[in-house]
Amino acid sequence: xxxxxxxxxxxxxxxxxxxxxxxxxxxxxxxxxxxxxxxxxxxxxxxxxxxxxxxxxxxxxxxxxxxxxxxxxxxxxxxxxxxxxxxxxxxxxxxxxxxxxxxxxxxxxxxxxxxxxxxxxxxxxxxxxxxxxxxxxxxxxxxxxxxxxxxxxxxxxxxxxxxxxxxxxxxxxxxxxxxxxxxxxxxxxxxxxxxxxxxx
Numbered sequence: 001x002x003x004x005x006x007x008x009x010x011x012x013x014x015x016x017x018x019x020x021x022x023x024x025x026x027x028x029x030x031x032x033x034x035x036x037x038x039x040x041x042x043x044x045x046x047x048x049x050x051x052x053x054x055x056x057x058x059x060x061x062x063x064x065x066x067x068x069x070x071x072x073x074x075x076x077x078x079x080x081x082x083x084x085x086x087x088x089x090x091x092x093x094x095x096x097x098x099x100x101x102x103x104x105x106x107x108x109x110x111x112x113x114x115x116x117x118x119x120x121x122x123x124x125x126x127x128x129x130x131x132x133x134x135x136x137x138x139x140x141x142x143x144x145x146x147x148x149x150x151x152x153x154x155x156x157x158x159x160x161x162x163x164x165x166x167x168x169x170x171x172x173x174x175x176x177x178x179x180x181x182x183x184x185x186x187x188x189x190x191x192x193x194x195x196x197x198x199x200x
Contacts, residue, residue, distance in 0.1 A: 004033040006176040010041040012085035013172035017114040018074045019185040030195040038092040044170045077119035086125035097147040
């Protein structure tokens with residue numbers, strides 16, 4: 001079977017959210033699976049000097065316009081959250097904890113967390129909110145909240161973030177197909193062409 005596609009994203013990334021609604025169907029069209037890998041963009045920003053879009057003069061106001069336009073293009077519900085960006089440690093740890101037991105459920109959790117933040121304006125940086133989103137999918141909320149402070153879960157996220165940076169990941173979404181990296185939801189057309197043709 002062909003290699004899985006690696007899909008790196010930060011839960012506070014609207015472009016990561018947009019890509020998350022398309023990446024699995026796109027991959028399946030070409031017989032590929034997708035490995036979802038939440039990361040913490042703040043760690044990459046320390047290396048690149050990057051900043052959250054809303055804090056950048058000129059670029060920030062353009063981004064707000066582009067996000068609304070992109071949401072229409074991707075046909076997804078979107079509302080710029082009242083608190084943006086947010087820390088995504090809690091949802092990322094929750095994802096990896098669930099993934100250890102049920103990768104398919106972890107992917108559903110990621111989709112639900114993205115929707116909660118970018119369509120419902122719920123602050124997923126709050127462990128209680130993340131726990132409530134997970135509970136709706138049948139995850140034991142009290143177990144999850146306890147797991148968020150488990151040293152093993154903390155270490156898992158740290159390892160994933162370090163490995164992503166070592167691989168060159170600096171943004172969200174960051175999609176790797178057979179070693180070929182693509183940054184941004186606006187590169188999904190190129191991802192598809194690469195899958196279709198085997199590269200150029």
